[in-house]
Amino acid sequence: MPQASRPVSWTPLLATADWMSPDVRHQLAAALDTAADQSDDAPARLAAWSDRQDLARLGADTTGWRQIAAEQYGIDLVAPYLDNEVIRACQAVPADQRGAPGRYKPLLHTAFTGTGVLPDFVLNRTTKGGFNALAYAGLRENAPVLLDLLGPSSRLAAAGLVTEKPVARMLNRAAAGQPTAQGALHLSVAAEVWLRQLDTAAPAWWEVNSRVAAA
Structure with missing residues (x-):
């Protein structure tokens, strides 16, 4: 079903919702209804909630990228736009x-025009770089591996979280260069790899000194 035809929701449904078995979809819907009924801190405006969720996700992603860049390539990844003061200043604007x-990125343009901090080509650009060609080339080359990873023997399939035919159709579309739910595929692959690693990884244990953490 096209996203535009779906009911309005707090967050858009990913394609993974269509890859689940009907029983799992019904269980998930019931769990979400229960959680919504128990929520007593719904925001007055959706923007406040969605901004907070986007920042949390972006912060987590950047932390992972920083670790990969440092450990594998010796690069110190810097994200100045995620500085606390920058975030507070942006959120102070309705x-x-x-x-x-x-207007493309009006807050950025207004804040830095004439300061010399950012070059004009950054302030005046109206597009973002795209990597779709590389992504689709990778999907075409690795489609058999992904089909096997998310096939009948996958941990997600065993739990009813993915079914083989929808995933196969999606990968066939990708191999033909047609629009593909790359975000949903990324999350599914990450979850499947994580579940498989649980079978072989040694258990880990962390202890946190509460006095140090409180400091």
Whole structure:
């Protein structure tokens, strides 16, 4: 079902919702209904909630990229736009004023124009770099591996979280260069690899000194 035809929700449904078995979908829907009924801190405006979720996800992603860049390539990854002061300054602007039709990144442009901190080509650009060609080339080359990873023997399939035919159809579309739910595929592959590692990885244990953590 096209996303535009789906009911309005707090977050958009990923393609993975269509890859689950009907029983798992029903269980998930019931669990979400229960969680929604028990929630007593719903935000007055959706923007406040979605901004907080986006920041949390971006922060977690950047932390992972920083570790990979440092350990594998010796590169110190810096994310100045995620500095606490920058985030506070941006959130001080009402959500409906942070974007403007016909203007690309208006807060960034207003804050840094004439300061010499950012070059003009950064402030004046109206597009972002795309890597779709590389992504689709990788999907075409590795489609058999991904089909096997998410096939009948996968941990996700055993739990009813993915079914083989929808995933196979999606990978066939990718091999033909047609639009593909890359985000949903990424999450599924990551979850499957993690579940398989649980079978072989040695158990880990962390202890946190509460007095140090509190400091």
